[in-house]
Amino acid sequence: MSNSSALPSWDVLTKHNVFPVANHDEVARLNFLTHLNVHLSSQILPGVKTAYETQVKPEIVAETGEEPSSRHQVRQHMLNNGYFQMWSALRRNTMEMRHQAARAQVLGQIENIVDKVDKACHNDANLQLDDNVVVPPNVAMVDIHCQPGCYYQEYFENDVTVAASYDLGLFVTTAGLLGALSDGGGQGIANWLKTQHPDFKPKRILDIGCTVGHNALPLAEHFPDAQVIAVDVARPSLRYAHARAKSLGLNNIQFVQANAEDLSQYADGSFDLITTSMFLHELSHQAMPKILKNINRLLADGGLNLHLEQPQYAGMDVYQQFIRDWDTYFNNEPYWGPMHELDLKQVFADCGFDPQDMFDVGVVSKVDEKIFGKPKSEGEDYGRSPVWNALGLWKGKNAKISEKVA
Ligand SMILES: C[S@@+](CC[C@H](N)C(=O)[O-])C[C@H]1O[C@@H](n2cnc3c(N)ncnc32)[C@H](O)[C@@H]1O
Structure with a gap:
């Protein structure tokens, strides 16, 4: 993958006390996913624009007699384009794999992390929890950016898997x-x-x-x-x-x-x-x-x-809007x-x-x-x-x- 050697390795992240540790293979997996993400955005994504300009846009113009007028129109046509399908499937998969990798890494050490978090939280006025707070629908109804359990699910008492996974996995998407x-x-x-x-x-x-x-x-x-x-x-x-x-x-x-x-x-x-x-x-x-x-x-x-x-x-053109709207x-x-x-x-x-x-x-x-x-x-x-x-x-x-x- 081009230029990936210039990317930092996941293990340069600052290790605070509750940050999940990683063994050699876990670091390698996170780095592979990071590099794949960067490769997709720098090397593969430009091809989606080419597919739009050379294939899909001319199709829309031929069909309607007009330039594409909305990101929704562009998306409906791009959905049938093989190059877009490839990039989109790969990008979706890097997200799914980020969460799987982060989650597996955290679950392997969850008792230890929970123990440290429990100790830090015990009787500390700088943490104010309220059991009466109901998670609102915008958070409760969707595993946002494919994150299992979103930001709030607890699968056992005092579980912090979602938080620790988010903390360690963000690097994969942001390099x-x-x-x-x-x-x-x-x-x-x-x-x-x-x-x-x-x-x-x-x-x-x-x-x-x-x-x-x-x-x-x-x-x-x-x-x-x-x-x-x-x-x-x-x-x-x-x-x-x-x-x-x-x-x-x-x-x-x-x-x-x-x-x-x-x-x-x-x-x-x-x-x-x-x-x-x-x-x-x-x-x-x-x-x-x-x-x-x-x-x-x-x-x-x-x-x-x-x-x-x-x-x-x-102010953005319809292609730019369409590609930003992928999420x-x-x-x-x-x-x-x-x-x-x-x-x-x-x-x-x-x-x-x-x-x-x-x-x-x-x-x-x-x-x-x-x-x-x-x-x-x-x-x-x-x-x-x-x-x-x-x-x-x-x-x-x-x-x-x-x-x-x-
Ligand atoms: C994308 S994250 C924000 C990232 C964060 N600001 C940071 O700097 O890393 C969105 C957060 O908003 C929270 N949230 C969503 N709706 C909320 C609400 N009505 N009240 C309080 N928090 C909410 C979610 O639980 C989630 O943790």
Whole structure:
């Protein structure tokens, strides 16, 4: 596979206390899957575009007399294309294999992991679980991105298999681009705030849909005097997140089991920074407005709300929309397409936010030197620094400020 030797090996990831260990064969399996993923996206995927341009698009034009007009029309025709079928089946399989490999690795050591998580969670006020929280349909009804048990299933008492598998398997899909602690998004936010808003010193931070805390921890690290509250509905993810944060030496973060559709335990205006990372695209159209209205209520005047996501479809050509929409139909991500076609600013405005306060900005994750080594020249980022799309707003600040990428 071309250029795969330049990829890092899975075992460069930082090993916190509850991180699953791996033997030689397990590392080799994860690296093979990582390389296969990169090979598919760099070497095989361009052929799907060629198949579209040379075969499928001309067919549509011949049939209708017009250029393709929607990603749905493109998908319906591409479904019959052999090259697309091959790439799609392989990509789906790398996802299934990632989960199988991660799960098998975790299950082989689950008693040990559970034991460490139990010890870290015992009588610790930084973990607040609530048996009354009901997992909402957007999480309960689908094994999101083919992940068995989603983020919340427990198959025995205090099981954390789903969380440990997610933590170790993410690398396979991202090939190290999220950093040694899979926290590139949170690092990007912290870096953007540090460089663009050095005087902004939030005292209370809320991260919604935190899963195992990957992107909440950099905020706790960057604002050591702040109290960070990270909420999720998924009990095993929160227990694992808490043990993970503790072993990484972060004590100013509290993990709370709560449904973001009902955050009535927190007072109006009680947070000055509210973040989400890769969260909005896992919400149904029913859930999203309820959560946004809560964010509006909880955000203090002058406070910042920031959502990291992949870019919206608006402005993209139909092929690009179709290929980005693959996850909706083939990767168990039913909310992905419906969310990316929204006019998000309008949705926020409908939930009470002032459009004048909103801005879009690119937030850049730093390349992790622990994984990729030191840059050979100043400013070199190996072309690998992912830029996250962020939709943000400064509440009541009429933020006509031009936000800069950092
Ligand atoms: C893609 S994950 C987010 C990843 C995470 N923010 C990170 O930085 O790694 C989505 C998370 O949102 C949680 N979630 C979905 N709906 C929720 C809700 N209504 N309230 C709280 N958490 C929710 C899921 O349980 C899941 O853990």
